[in-house]
Structures are given as C-alpha cells and as structure tokens.
Amino acid sequence: MRSLYPPIEPYDRGMLEVGDGQAIYWETSGNPAGKPAVFLHGGPGGGTSALNRRYFDPDRYRIVLLDQRGCGNSTPHIADGADLSVNTTAHLIADIEAVRAELGIERWLVFGGSWGSTLSLAYAQKYPHRVTELVLRGIFLLRRKEIDWYYNGSAGYVYPDEWEKFLAPVPAAERDGDLVEAYHRLLHCTDPEVATAAAVAWSTWEAATSTLRPDPERTADAGDPRFALAFARIENHYFRHGGFLDEGQLLRDIGAITHIPGIIVQGRHDIVCPAVSAWDLHRAWPQSRLRIAHDAGHSATEPAIVHHLVEATDTFVAVPG
Template sequence: MYPDIEPYDHGMLDVGDGHRVYWEVCGDPAGKPALVVHGRRADRGPEHQHHRPPDRRFRDGVPEGQRDGNLALAYSCLLHDPDPAVREKAARDWCDWEDTQVRTHPGRRPDAAYDDPVFRLRFARLVTHYWAHAAWLEEDVLVREAGKLAGIPGVLIHGRLDISGPPDIAWRMAQAWPGAELHLVEQEGHGAGGRRTTELILAALDHFALRS
C-alpha cells in the first residue's frame, strides 16, 4: 500500500434534500486526480430483493408478516423502535449477517468493529435507510447512464465471491461504459482488503498517474 497520509482538504457535499456526503482529497495537490468509489448494489430496488434470499435466521429477525417483503425497511423500523432491547437485537442481527457474508474464507475473523454497540446501531441504521429506498435511484439508472462516462477511463475491480454485491452489475457497467476495464478477482469477496484486489487498485492508480 501507499504510505499513510492525511487529507489536505475535506468537507461535506450537499446533495440535496438535507443529505450530505463526506469527501476528502489526499496526495499531491498538483497531481492528476483519481476518484476512488466503493459502491453498493444501489441500482437494485426492493422489488429485486427476493432474487437474493437471505438465510432464515436473518429473515426471522423481523415480524412474520414482513419476511417476504422489503427486509431492509423492516429492519429499519426495528432499529428505530422505542424499546432499546428491540433496537439492540435488530442491530446485532443485521451486523451478524453483514459480517458473515463477507467472511467467505475459512479462518477469517469477525470484524471487531461490530463489537461496539454504538457502532452497530449507527451502521445498521445507515445501511438499512439507504437499502430500504434503493438509495433513491431509479431502477437500473447506473447502467443506463454509464455511457455518459465515455472518455473518462475507469477500472472496475470486483471479487467473484462477493455475496452482498454479485458481479453481474460490474459486468453490465463495463459493457455500458466505453473504455472501462473490468477485473473479476478469483477467490476474493466483498471489500478491498484482499491481496489481489489491493494489487489491482494500486496498479490502476499508478497507470493513471503515468498517463500523459
């Protein structure tokens, strides 16, 4: 990896409707900019959730009448319940599921961040809020509008074992984005912590930096 450095600029981007997104800029202010984006399956709305059935323990964490519907919305309601015990159980159930689906290799240890009850609740509320509303994006809008990126080079890096975000969207984006380069990484899953994924990210950044 590159040496750790502090951002020289950062802030909150107003994206409308009272929402803000954190951003930061690192590296050489006079250098060539590279945007690193970690996305979720935001183009798939609640109507597609039944295509990825979660395990029964996860489904059983919400009221029976909501188990075949928008599970993210059902969990979001539990995470805002007036009863602290209900909120805590929902946060633990959600984070247990999140942590389990990214541990695709034997011996991979659970994420210690989920041991913090404050983090668990905050994380689960944030994720379910966006998932329940499909990030307020129209169905398939990312792929449909990808052609507008023509002329902007991009590298898509996706673990083939990514359960929470299967690689079909990355593949479709690569077809719709002129000039995009897709890498499906064998034996790696969600996140950017795998050795091969890290190598590909660094290689892409180095390549862009050397381009005239």
C-alpha cells in the same frame, strides 16, 4: 501481487458546512501537488478509515477522503438520532461537489467500492466534466433484484448459518415478507434494545459474508453498537428508497460517462454484490476494463482485490488530470 502502500497521515483535514445542519468531514493526504483522487466509501454509512489512503501512491496522488452524511466523523451522527430526510443520493453528490470546490480541485479520479461504486457512477453521470477516471470495486447498481438477492433470501442459500442470525430479530410472521421493510420498523423502534439488536444483526450479516475466508475480527467490529446503528439505519433508508435512483438509472444514463476511462474490479465469489452487475456495467461502458479477482469475495482488503485496485490507481496516475 501488488499490496497496499505504507500507512500515511493526513496533511490537512476539516469540517465543511453543507447546509441542512450537516458538516462533512474531509481530509487530504499524500502529495499536495499530486494528481487529485477522491475515495468514496461504501455502505452507505460505512465511513472512511486510515487504510483507505493506502490504495494510492502517496508520492504521486493528492488523496481526498470524506465521510458521507450521518456517519464516520461527519455530524450529526445517525446513531445520535440525526434526520435521515436530508440524507439522499442527491445530497451526497452535492456534498462531494462542495468538498471539491472547497479544496480548489478542478478534476479528480473517483474511486469507490460497493455503495461507493453506486455513488461514484451517480456523481460521474451528474458531473462528468469533473471526473478524469473511475476505479470501481464490487459493483452495486442498486437495482431491485440486487436488493432482493441479498436481503430477501437468495444469499442465504450460500450462508444459511449467517442468514439465520440475520432473521433472528424479525418476528416469525414477517419473515416471508420484505425484510428491508421489516428491518426499517425494527431499526427505528422506540425501544433502544430492539433497535440496537436489529442494527447489529444487519451490520454483522454484511461483515460475515463480505470475505471469501472468514474474518471474525471484521464481524466483531461491525457489531459495535454505535457503528451498527448508523450503518444499518442509513443503508436501510437508502435501500427502501431504491437509492433515490430510478430503477436501472445507472445503466440507462451510462452515455454520460462512456468517454471516461475506468477500471472495474470484481471478486468472482462476491455474495454481497454478485459479479453479474459488474458484467452488466462493463458491457454497457466500452471505455471500462474489467478485472475479475478469482479468489476473492466482496471485501476491498482481500489480497487479490487489493492487487487490482492498486494496479488500477498506478495505471491512471501517469495520465494528466
């Protein structure tokens, strides 16, 4: 089994002004002369962490991390009341391109999991000439049936105890309706206690269902109010708007990237992003290779997922950029 590479620190970092009053945090680590790779985090709203650098061989990759608008170290932060109207998929794609240009990178490997897989596909379809390979995990195509599965009841059949906690902030009269809409109202309530309680319930629902085996520390971290407010408000904003994508767009436009090699890593027992989406993507994209981790859920930190992701980046590092 492959494991994460040892911890490393960035050799450079900065804040890039991208318009709309937004500044994007970026960092580079590994080998400045290595193969460029960009890590696109999940959520949206999850932000990056030091662990994300460790999926890449630091001797052979130039590793770029960035925090998407409104979260992590990017400013302004959604928990501080930042404007969500300038936070869309098109904005994020433009921000990625701005960071690439700022760093003087011609082409790079794009790595993304969960929402990061959505954004990676959307970016690659917009700028296929900038992408050397794709490494994608926990595929989320942001189709309506995927949103309904996870936020409107079906996933609760697998996790009824956690689903009850997710429902708790929602008034009983609204529980049979669209819970994404119900949560939108709660997350933007003028009463900060109501908004925070809803944010924590939304965030911890995902954390509690992301791993095959329970991870209480992960769930506790997701309950941090500042993190939860940004995470829940940004996710809810995107999911209410279908990710600012046409229904089925990422499969419809797959022709733009069929020449790009890719490896898809999917947990067999992923409740957040069930394996059917990875299967649909793989069938539509002949250049992809699908790796199913049979003893894993959704999380990128589960050993079987780590093995396949590190194996994937090692596979592509020898390929010229």
